[in-house]
Amino acid sequence: MNGLLSALIAIAGTLLGSAVTHAFQWKASAREQVFAAQQQLRADRMAVYSDFAGALTEFRRGQQDRWHRQDEDADGAAFVEARNEAYRLRGIALHALFRVQLIASAQTLIDAAQEAYALTTGLHKAGDRAELKDRADRARAVLEEFIRHASTEVQ
Structure with a gap:
């Protein structure tokens, strides 16, 4: 009888022990997954x-550059080339802005990015x-300001 009781206690x-180990491993794995995702x-x-x-x-x-080329010669080939380059760069910047809007968690960060883009877009309209x-x-x-907001989000 003592042998049977000892065997049952050992099995239990x-x-x-196996159940507790599994629970701890599961929790550790979940923490590792959360950390990896963060x-x-x-x-990103x-x-x-x-x-x-x-x-x-x-x-x-x-x-x-577009503004300067227009100031020099609004009908010149250099201005047309600078304007086309500015359009190309605007497309790249707009794409980058969309990516910020998709991944940012703070509205202040998105607002700063949008304002920086809008101010840059209007540069060529300066009078002098x-x-x-x-x-x-x-x-x-x-x-x-955008960079300051962004740095708090990536630290």
Whole structure:
């Protein structure tokens, strides 16, 4: 009888130990999956936000070049080429903005991205060099604000 009782206790202990081990492994696996997903989202956001900043910086440069070429000779081939390049860069920047809108979790981040894009889009409408500089400085400042918001989301 003692042998049977000992065997039953051993079996129960083994089953209980197995169940507890399984539960702990399941929880650890779930935590690892959540951590991996968070790390992937962080990496994706880092890539999207930096791509947007780069695309908008190039777009701003293209818009300024467009303005200067128009100021030099509005009917010249250099202006037409600069305008076409600005259009191309605007498309790239708009695509990058859409990606930000899809992945960002904070509305303030999306608002800053949209404002930076809108300010950059209007650069070529400046009346003179001083206004162009003011508009470009404002667009850069809003982009820097976007970067500040984005940095809190990826840390």
